[in-house]
Amino acid sequence: MPFKEDKRDPTHVPLITPPNLPIEIKRENEFGTLTSKTYLHQVKSFEGKEIPDPVIDTPPYYISIITYVNYLILIIFGHVHDFLGIRFQKNKYTDLIEKDGMAPWYSVLESFYVRRLKKRIDDCFSRPATGVPGRFITCINRVSHKFNEYFTYPGTTRMCLNLSSYNYLGFAQSEGKCTDYAIKTVEKYGINPGGPRTQIGTTDLHREAERLIARFVGKEDAMLFSMGYGTNANFFNAFLDSKCLIISDELNHTSIRTGVRLSGATVRVFKHGDMKGLEKLIREQIVLGQPKTNRPWKKILICVEGLFSMEGTLCNLPKLIELKKKYKCYLYVDEAHSIGAIGPNGRGVCDLFGVDPNDIDILMGTLTKSFGAAGGYIACDKWIIDRLRLDLTTPNYAEPMPAPVLAQIISSLKIIIGDINPGEGQERLQRIAFNSRYLRLGLQRLGFIVYGNADSPVIPMLLYCPSKMPAFSRIMLQRNIAVVIVAYPATPLIESRVRFCMSASLTKEDIDYVLRHVNEVGEMLNLKLNSGKSSWDGKVQRWDIEEVIKRTPEDCKDDKYFVC
């Protein structure tokens, strides 16, 4: 039955017909042209130096208290709501009550947070979009009903400045070399993946892309997976078992935790970025060995992320390598957010710290983010990859990566390396470095609390109160800026935040626009809480917006203004 536009269900997201724009405007909407050569910044390698521990700015006490009270009210109201609702409005709570001798899908308590807290701000999540998530993202308008019980879609859209997508290098484009190559590949290879890699799913494109990635990250060999989450979730059981130990940063991504759980290995957690604690833990574990039996561990794997996606902090790679060598552990670095996005040549944390990639045993990364594709990779020495091809479940059982995605990876990688369009990759890298630093320093100077490292394209700005999250998100949407808000469980309970994801596709003027609006909204919501603890001169920062825009573009290139 053909889908008729006038008969569509108003609660369904409509398919938006793409607007017919002239190609120059379309291109500009996806990737803004650089307005001045001064808005570039070439990142320098740290040349093996360690980074100082991050300085975490803290808000005044009254903010923490308000935040707790805020949660307390929400929780009390939620429980009262549930208590009365389940007794007097049974028909509305059928999903929580046993029915015909069957347990409900989830229990009252299991789903409490989702039903009573998250549901109130559901309109800030899963906003449907259409088109390319480039410099601008086209959000589909929706109207919330009955406190986000359901939404209706009038069929209109809103073009927002995109600070939400993981489009670090701006490869989310529908015009240009990458798209041309992807389309050419569709014609030649089609889209079907065939079957598992070891049975039929390997094509010469896989081989080419794997070699390119290995070359790019500086390892002997690499292998590709069609899903980034799945790369980690089905990785660790190939070589770890319950007699092995994983030492994991407390903020590691869920995919790593799932993978580790599946492997059955024992996990010990160290505090985020705490290298002293890590060393103490390693020493203790080598001495103690396995619990109960006290036999020595078969192997110890240290698991960290290159760039932590919620904090914007980097792992202390030189120190990790030192520890790993000293104690004969293995090191696994998940570069989901850092590959492509940081380092003088975009080659991730190794590139930025100036360390030899061969000092790290396993480099993992995703291709969804900087490369505008999908999936993940693992890069190691050749003998390890060969063994993993035999022992990993994914290549033997799961679908492989489809051809158009491979084409996108190959072409975007070649652009970054400089094999295609020499200079373009360089410009993208310099733009994201400048943009990230500019927004970060600008926000700090305006008086906001911002976490993370100077070069991180993830810029989390702290909101604290849960009620300020939807307020911030909604007001920014009204001002045509798409942002992502994150709260518990992805962050500690009181540290709700907004996460700006920088992109090379934004121009300096776009960031001015963002700064002006964040400034106004921050004023409105009392978000300027910076105590000066994390600023270079130790002073409370409350700059005027004009002053910030005038002076920051030059200042942000200087490392001295960034504490870490």
Add this chain to the structure above:
Amino acid sequence: MNTATNDTITGASVLPTSIPIPSFIVTTYSYIWYCFNVLLIKVPGGHYVVDYVKKSINDDPYRTMIEISLILYGIYYYLSKPQKKKSLRSNKPDLSEQEIELLIEEWVPEPLVNDSPLDMKKQGWRLEKIPIVLDGGIRSHIKVSRNNDNEIYDNVLNLSSNNFLNICNSERVINKVKETIKNYGVGACGPAGFYGNQDVHYNLEYTLSRFFGTESAVLYGQDFCVAPSVLSAFTKRGDVIVADDQISLSIQNALQLSRSTVYYFEHNNMESLDKLLSELNAAEARENLPAIPRKFIVTEGIFHNSGDIAPLPDLVKLKLKHKFRLFVDETFSIGVLGSHGRGLPEYFGLKRADSIDVTIGSMATAFGSSGGFTLGDHVMAYHQRIGSNAYCFSASLPAYTVASASEIIDIMENDNSEVTKLHRLSEILHNTMTSDNENNDLNKYVVIKSHKDSPVLHLELTAQFRYNKFHYTKDELYDTVSNLQKKCSSHIIFDPYENEEKFLQAIVDEVLTKYNILITRNTFLVKHETLPIVPSLKISCTSEISEEELSHAVKQIKETILRLCSSL
């Protein structure tokens, strides 16, 4: 202290002489009590405490003594807490710095992955046998290279692809893909919760639920990740899962992650299942739990490992009778079974919404696109959007994959010719393989495990032949491997199994070199499998192949199998 009665403040003069108490204790005690008194009276309401203490000392000095000793013990207990850890650390030796250094120096870890050259020699041949498709997509006729381009075969008939329907290669779908890439780019650049889900994603969910007749659908990035993520989103400790004992590895992983109590029933044996469910329900009734646990029956539509089909009507009867929910992995049956490819329920003439509670499926098999999905009711789907890790914490599928899947389903809704063609081919595949076996010895060597309606034919050696030639049985393999798994061995290898795998690969090689036909082994990993399996061969047909070509090829394969088996 109990002897010092109500007159404590005034001093020791009234103490009975029979019990000698050193005077300093008495004076200190009196002094403390006096201060306490003065202090307490100043506090509003403090005199109640004073009165209570006085009264209790007066009425029941022994109780006071017990109370005081309890308080003292409490203080002692509180202060001694750090020391208490000692007992927990009892196996933590008290070592000097030097000894610790020595231990650290002594420790020799195993290599990161198994580096034994012997193991690599036994298992590494598999790497050379991986076919690499050159200069084009995975179609019915392909150019294949193996062993680092040392072997190259052109115009090979492909009988190992899972892309059963081949609708994805139609002009209409390819145009849709190109159009979508021109409007959306390739990647979605974000997870579903953060602007990653686009209009095309939502619309594929509507299309899927319309096509399969369910309330809702949820999309996932990869088929292999769906089951572990969905099942563990709905189960916790204490929940009950009853699973078929031939489920695939993806579901085995799901059961491991589910934290629930898992029971297995004999493959497709409904009596065994009925009995097990009755027992479980009886046991549950005895335990008198405060709430009913969540209970699932887990099985597959067309089994990954054998190509068998689950008897849905009986399963539905049992699930209703025993109040279980039914979870079915339809990765291989979607797009294949039923007149329009709507899967298992259509095949048995049932409605999906009434029969299966959770369906998981793949868009990478018959649909020929990418990703996986779940089908079910609204409540279940909504909970996955927050509770299912592979959905929440992973980027959305590229727009073109979902747009093409929508297009493919649209085509299937209106035109079931490809599905019908596939049914005919499956029949030919099966019939050709089984026909006139009385005249030859095929039955002596191999058994066909798959159902006649499965487009994938699974062949394994007969137990007798395996025992004669490779000297092991399925149970022996299972026991050896699970023993090694339990011991956490880094070298999970069973030589007779390796030999049989090599023999099956020799059949694959012979078919490829002699007849230019690509079939494949089922690439099982014994290291990960937790249920009994044996090596098997897989022949699959896609609707791109003509009937004559297929029956001709199957005859050639059959002839090769016979020849190699009889000469072994």
